[in-house]
Amino acid sequence: xxxxxxxxxxFREAVRDKVLYSLLFFAIALIAASVVLNRLxxxxxxxxxxDLGLASISLFGTLIxxxxxxxxxxxxxxxxxxxxxxxxxxxxxxFLLGKYLGLVLxxxxxxxxxxxxxxxxxxxxxxxxxxxxLLAIGLIFAELCVVTAVxxxxxxxxxxxxxxxxxxxxxxxxxxxxxxxxxxxxxxxAARPITEALYHVLPNLRNFDVKAQVVYGLPIPGDxxxxxxxxxxxxxxxxxxxxxxxxxxxxxx
Amino acid sequence: MTPALKTQDxxxxxxxxxxxxxxxxxDHLSLEIKEGETFGFLGPNGAGKTTTIKxxxxxxxxxxxxxxxxxxxxxxxxxxxxxxxxxxNPYFYDYLKAEEFLEFYAQLFGIPRDERRRRVKxxxxxxxxxxxxxxxxxxxxxxxxxRLGVAQTLINDPELVILDEPMSGLDPIGRRDVRDIILDLxxxxxxxxxxxxxxxxxxxxxxxxxxxxxxxxxxxxxxxxRLAASASPCEILVAGIPAETFERAAAMATRxxxxxxxxxxxxPGDGSVEKxxxxxxxxxxxxxxxxxxxxxxxxxxxxxxxxxxxxxGAGREGAA
Numbered sequence: 257x258x259x260x261x262x263x264x265x266x267f268r269e270a271v272r273d274k275v276l277y278s279l280l281f282f283a284i285a286l287i288a289a290s291v292v293l294n295r296l297x298x299x300x301x302x303x304x305x306x307d308l309g310l311a312s313i314s315l316f317g318t319l320i321x322x323x324x325x326x327x328x329x330x331x332x333x334x335x336x337x338x339x340x341x342x343x344x345x346x347x348x349x350x351f352l353l354g355k356y357l358g359l360v361l362x363x364x365x366x367x368x369x370x371x372x373x374x375x376x377x378x379x380x381x382x383x384x385x386x387x388x389x390l391l392a393i394g395l396i397f398a399e400l401c402v403v404t405a406v407x408x409x410x411x412x413x414x415x416x417x418x419x420x421x422x423x424x425x426x427x428x429x430x431x432x433x434x435x436x437x438x439x440x441x442x443x444x445x446a447a448r449p450i451t452e453a454l455y456h457v458l459p460n461l462r463n464f465d466v467k468a469q470v471v472y473g474l475p476i477p478g479d480x481x482x483x484x485x486x487x488x489x490x491x492x493x494x495x496x497x498x499x500x501x502x503x504x505x506x507x508x509x
Numbered sequence: 510m511t512p513a514l515k516t517q518d519x520x521x522x523x524x525x526x527x528x529x530x531x532x533x534x535x536d537h538l539s540l541e542i543k544e545g546e547t548f549g550f551l552g553p554n555g556a557g558k559t560t561t562i563k564x565x566x567x568x569x570x571x572x573x574x575x576x577x578x579x580x581x582x583x584x585x586x587x588x589x590x591x592x593x594x595x596x597x598n599p600y601f602y603d604y605l606k607a608e609e610f611l612e613f614y615a616q617l618f619g620i621p622r623d624e625r626r627r628r629v630k631x632x633x634x635x636x637x638x639x640x641x642x643x644x645x646x647x648x649x650x651x652x653x654x655x656r657l658g659v660a661q662t663l664i665n666d667p668e669l670v671i672l673d674e675p676m677s678g679l680d681p682i683g684r685r686d687v688r689d690i691i692l693d694l695x696x697x698x699x700x701x702x703x704x705x706x707x708x709x710x711x712x713x714x715x716x717x718x719x720x721x722x723x724x725x726x727x728x729x730x731x732x733x734x735r736l737a738a739s740a741s742p743c744e745i746l747v748a749g750i751p752a753e754t755f756e757r758a759a760a761m762a763t764r765x766x767x768x769x770x771x772x773x774x775x776x777p778g779d780g781s782v783e784k785x786x787x788x789x790x791x792x793x794x795x796x797x798x799x800x801x802x803x804x805x806x807x808x809x810x811x812x813x814x815x816x817x818x819x820x821x822g823a824g825r826e827g828a829a
Contacts, residue, residue, distance in 0.1 A: 343589065
């Protein structure tokens with residue numbers, strides 16, 4: 257119940273923040289704009305709506321995950337609300353878990369709203385299949401869960417600004433970690449163990465991206481989806497444990 | 510009986526972020542607060558009061574030393590449910606309404622829903638915010654926030670209440686209200702530990718005070734004993750006595766002040782007080798007032814602070 261109370265409060269804070277609504281507005285506007293572009297691209301049919309729709313959900317979801325995520329803990333510390341929370345009978349780990357789940361809940365609601373708009377467009381304007389698009393959105397959401405955990409980890413020991421920089425860096429590298437590994441193997445020498453280590457430590461976010469398969473109607477193997485979801489769950493768990501270990505030792509001056 | 514709060518050789522050092530030099534903020538602090546006691550934690554600004562309170566609440570980790578609350582480790586989650594804590598200049602979630610805020614904090618103690626509702630309503634009434642339940646905290650004044658802070662301190666019906674500068678930033682009415690709440694808590698048998706630099710509040714409320722200067726406890730005083738000290742000297746203000754009586758009374762006094770027809774004798778508390786009074790009345794004079802000259806807490810406080818300053822000055826000279 258305590259974790260839920262913190263999660264719900266985090267959700268309530270996000271919902272009462274106007275910034276979130278403007279992001280959501282832009283996302284929906286972009287999804288709607290894809291219909292106009294679709295008319296221009298004769299013969300491409302559903303491709304543009306699918307491509308732009310999924311990209312919007314991913315982009316705006318990531319923006320929310322990062323910008324709300326980096327403030328999850330640092331804002332509590334800056335505003336000193338942490339003082340009364342941590343002195344209550346709530347373990348610090350549970351506090352972090354509550355904050356995390358609160359943002360995940362917020363993202364779930366945001367993604368659902370964006371998804372309804374997108375799938376609506378898809379159903380009305382194209383003969384595209386809803387199933388694969390839904391799967392792609394599910395994986396985008398899983399990626400957002402990983403990004404949120406990373407943002408929370410940084411937020412547990414650094415300022416919102418630094419957390420933002422770190423999380424964006426990890427998000428970018430996370431989308432090209434396979435390239436990084438390939439580069440290391442070609443370069444050889446000292447670069448190799450470093451890129452290899454980065455490849456294993458940083459989240460491999462490209463795993464979650466099946467936009468291209470959906471746009472071009474390619475098959476998405478079921479065991480790949482299971483593997484990716486499992487990978488995400490393990491990664492999030494490890495990051496949350498690391499955040500707790502750091503947070504347990506923190507002094508709140 | 511297990512003390513409500515006990516610290517033993519508590520030390521907290523911080524590293525200066527630039528020079529990396531260690532700065533000791535709390536210096537071998539040993540305290541013991543009995544159950545049901547109201548303890549005033551006095552000290553000038555920067556003495557280490559807030560740091561000590563944060564150590565007790567588990568917000569900071571001690572460099573060394575122990576803290577026990579009701580005989581258990583202070584970071585034990587079970588023990589935390591018996592504590593109420595109000596930080597200095599508290600700030601709360603400004604997007605919440607007053608009742609939502611208290612409801613949220615009650616949930617953190619695992620209080621069931623119906624009981625939560627009852628407590629929130631009762632506490633808002635108690636701190637004078639009964640009609641502000643539906644107002645967002647961003648619209649609250651400092652005084653209202655402080656009152657709400659007191660309410661959240663009591664949401665779990667705590668046995669030990671820790672208040673950091675509960676009167677700071679309040680107007681006289683707010684201060685009186687907070688003082689009355691502390692007196693109520695005392696009557697209800699709760700242990701109250703509160704820090705302040707306002708001495709009159711302490712004198713009126715506390716059973717015992719500790720004076721903290723530069724992170725070290727300089728003095729612990731039982732205020733009841735101090736106030737009950739019968740041998741304290743008195744100032745006797747009289748009027749309408751002849752010169753001869755004045756001479757005889759002045760012989761017993763340590764200090765005499767004449768102001769028109771009124772005279773003041775400062776008399777040691779060894780029985781001379783009664784003698785002077787008898788003398789004046791026998792001569793047909795009037796006794797205007799008899800004021801015991803207890804060493805006030807303020808004097809004690811200033812002496813302890815100065816003693817530290819003096820020792821530091823001497824240390825500097827010695828080093829030079």
